[in-house]
Protein backbone atom coordinates (compact mmCIF):
# COMPACT_ATOMS: atom_id res chain seq x y z
CA UNK A 1 0.00 0.00 0.00
CA UNK A 2 2.73 2.47 0.93
CA UNK A 3 4.38 1.86 -2.44
CA UNK A 4 1.14 2.83 -4.20
CA UNK A 5 0.89 6.01 -2.12
CA UNK A 6 4.49 6.92 -2.97
CA UNK A 7 3.58 6.66 -6.64
CA UNK A 8 1.22 9.62 -6.31
CA UNK A 9 2.51 12.91 -7.59
CA UNK A 10 2.11 14.97 -4.42
CA UNK A 11 3.63 18.06 -6.04
CA UNK A 12 0.66 18.14 -8.38
CA UNK A 13 -1.94 16.85 -5.95
CA UNK A 14 -1.21 19.02 -2.91
CA UNK A 15 -1.89 22.41 -4.54
CA UNK A 16 -5.18 21.09 -5.94
CA UNK A 17 -6.24 19.79 -2.54
CA UNK A 18 -5.18 23.07 -0.94
CA UNK A 19 -7.31 25.02 -3.44
CA UNK A 20 -10.26 22.69 -2.79
CA UNK A 21 -10.00 23.12 0.98
CA UNK A 22 -9.57 26.85 0.59
CA UNK A 23 -12.84 26.92 -1.36
CA UNK A 24 -14.75 25.20 1.46
CA UNK A 25 -12.75 26.82 4.24
CA UNK A 26 -13.69 24.93 7.40
CA UNK A 27 -17.25 24.17 6.22
CA UNK A 28 -17.91 20.86 8.00
CA UNK A 29 -21.20 20.34 6.16
CA UNK A 30 -19.25 20.09 2.89
CA UNK A 31 -17.40 16.94 3.95
CA UNK A 32 -19.08 14.58 1.46
CA UNK A 33 -18.70 17.03 -1.42
CA UNK A 34 -15.03 17.62 -0.58
CA UNK A 35 -14.39 13.87 -0.40
CA UNK A 36 -15.98 13.45 -3.84
CA UNK A 37 -13.82 16.18 -5.32
CA UNK A 38 -10.68 14.94 -3.58
CA UNK A 39 -11.32 11.46 -5.00
CA UNK A 40 -11.64 12.99 -8.47
CA UNK A 41 -8.27 14.69 -8.00
CA UNK A 42 -6.34 11.81 -6.43
CA UNK A 43 -8.28 8.82 -7.79
CA UNK A 44 -8.88 7.45 -4.28
CA UNK A 45 -8.64 8.58 -0.68
CA UNK A 46 -5.42 7.39 1.00
CA UNK A 47 -4.75 8.26 4.64
CA UNK A 48 -2.67 11.41 4.03
CA UNK A 49 -5.56 12.83 1.98
CA UNK A 50 -8.08 11.93 4.68
CA UNK A 51 -5.89 13.69 7.27
CA UNK A 52 -5.55 16.77 5.13
CA UNK A 53 -9.33 16.98 4.63
CA UNK A 54 -9.97 16.47 8.35
CA UNK A 55 -7.58 19.34 9.14
CA UNK A 56 -8.92 21.58 6.39
CA UNK A 57 -12.57 21.19 7.36
CA UNK A 58 -11.88 21.03 11.08
CA UNK A 59 -13.50 17.62 11.54
CA UNK A 60 -12.07 14.54 13.25
CA UNK A 61 -10.28 11.88 11.24
CA UNK A 62 -12.75 9.32 12.58
CA UNK A 63 -15.64 11.35 11.09
CA UNK A 64 -13.88 11.32 7.73
CA UNK A 65 -13.29 7.55 7.99
CA UNK A 66 -16.94 6.92 8.92
CA UNK A 67 -18.22 8.79 5.88
CA UNK A 68 -15.77 6.99 3.59
CA UNK A 69 -16.76 3.57 4.86
CA UNK A 70 -20.49 4.40 4.71
CA UNK A 71 -20.53 5.30 1.00
CA UNK A 72 -19.36 2.54 -1.33
CA UNK A 73 -18.45 5.18 -3.91
CA UNK A 74 -15.43 6.18 -1.84
CA UNK A 75 -12.32 4.07 -2.00
CA UNK A 76 -9.18 4.09 0.14
CA UNK A 77 -7.32 2.00 -2.42
CA UNK A 78 -6.18 2.98 -5.92
CA UNK A 79 -8.18 1.65 -8.85
CA UNK A 80 -6.99 -1.62 -10.32
CA UNK A 81 -5.26 -2.02 -13.67
CA UNK A 82 -8.69 -3.21 -14.82
CA UNK A 83 -11.37 -1.02 -13.29
CA UNK A 84 -14.86 -2.46 -13.57
CA UNK A 85 -17.85 -0.17 -13.13
CA UNK A 86 -21.10 -2.11 -12.99
CA UNK A 87 -24.36 -0.24 -13.46
CA UNK A 88 -26.96 -0.61 -10.72
CA UNK A 89 -29.38 1.88 -12.27
CA UNK A 90 -33.03 0.79 -12.41
CA UNK A 91 -33.03 -0.71 -15.93
CA UNK A 92 -29.88 -2.75 -15.29
CA UNK A 93 -31.03 -3.69 -11.80
CA UNK A 94 -34.31 -5.22 -12.99
CA UNK A 95 -32.51 -7.07 -15.78
CA UNK A 96 -30.29 -8.89 -13.28
CA UNK A 97 -27.36 -6.64 -12.34
CA UNK A 98 -27.40 -7.80 -8.67
CA UNK A 99 -26.59 -11.39 -9.78
CA UNK A 100 -23.66 -10.04 -11.78
CA UNK A 101 -22.35 -8.17 -8.73
CA UNK A 102 -22.46 -11.40 -6.71
CA UNK A 103 -20.70 -13.34 -9.42
CA UNK A 104 -17.95 -10.76 -9.97
CA UNK A 105 -17.36 -10.42 -6.23
CA UNK A 106 -16.96 -14.20 -5.94
CA UNK A 107 -14.84 -14.52 -9.06
CA UNK A 108 -12.48 -11.68 -8.11
CA UNK A 109 -12.65 -12.34 -4.36
CA UNK A 110 -13.30 -8.72 -3.54
CA UNK A 111 -16.16 -6.55 -2.36
CA UNK A 112 -17.68 -3.78 -4.38
CA UNK A 113 -15.68 -0.58 -3.89
CA UNK A 114 -12.49 -2.54 -3.32
CA UNK A 115 -9.32 -3.41 -5.25
CA UNK A 116 -7.63 -6.82 -5.32
CA UNK A 117 -4.39 -7.02 -3.32
CA UNK A 118 -2.34 -7.50 -6.49
CA UNK A 119 -3.75 -4.21 -7.82
CA UNK A 120 -5.14 -5.91 -10.92
CA UNK A 121 -8.91 -5.46 -10.48
CA UNK A 122 -11.21 -2.96 -8.84
CA UNK A 123 -14.98 -3.07 -8.78
CA UNK A 124 -17.33 -0.13 -8.42
CA UNK A 125 -21.11 0.13 -8.51
CA UNK A 126 -22.37 3.11 -10.51
CA UNK A 127 -25.65 4.75 -11.48
CA UNK A 128 -27.07 4.72 -15.01
CA UNK A 129 -24.32 4.65 -17.62
CA UNK A 130 -26.71 5.90 -20.29
CA UNK A 131 -26.89 2.58 -22.15
CA UNK A 132 -30.07 1.20 -20.55
CA UNK A 133 -31.15 -0.61 -23.75
CA UNK A 134 -28.01 -2.74 -23.42
CA UNK A 135 -28.57 -3.52 -19.75
CA UNK A 136 -27.17 -5.03 -17.69
CA UNK A 137 -24.09 -2.96 -18.52
CA UNK A 138 -20.58 -2.60 -17.16
CA UNK A 139 -17.54 -0.69 -18.25
CA UNK A 140 -13.98 -1.93 -17.99
CA UNK A 141 -11.52 0.95 -18.11
CA UNK A 142 -14.25 3.04 -19.73
CA UNK A 143 -15.15 0.53 -22.47
CA UNK A 144 -18.86 -0.45 -22.43
CA UNK A 145 -19.99 -4.10 -22.33
CA UNK A 146 -23.73 -4.79 -22.43
CA UNK A 147 -26.43 -7.46 -22.43
CA UNK A 148 -24.55 -9.17 -19.65
CA UNK A 149 -25.35 -12.27 -17.67
CA UNK A 150 -23.17 -13.40 -14.76
CA UNK A 151 -21.39 -15.89 -17.06
CA UNK A 152 -20.95 -13.34 -19.83
CA UNK A 153 -19.50 -10.77 -17.41
CA UNK A 154 -16.86 -13.26 -16.26
CA UNK A 155 -16.09 -14.42 -19.81
CA UNK A 156 -15.71 -10.81 -20.96
CA UNK A 157 -13.33 -10.11 -18.11
CA UNK A 158 -11.24 -13.18 -18.93
CA UNK A 159 -11.05 -12.26 -22.61
CA UNK A 160 -9.91 -8.74 -21.83
CA UNK A 161 -7.26 -9.73 -19.32
CA UNK A 162 -5.93 -12.37 -21.73
CA UNK A 163 -5.52 -9.85 -24.54
Ligand code: FES
Nearest residue numbers: 087089092129131
Ligand atom coordinates in the same frame (compact mmCIF):
# COMPACT_ATOMS: atom_id res chain seq x y z
S1 FES B 1 -29.70 1.79 -15.91
FE1 FES B 1 -27.86 0.83 -16.47
S2 FES B 1 -27.26 1.91 -18.24
FE2 FES B 1 -29.06 2.92 -17.61
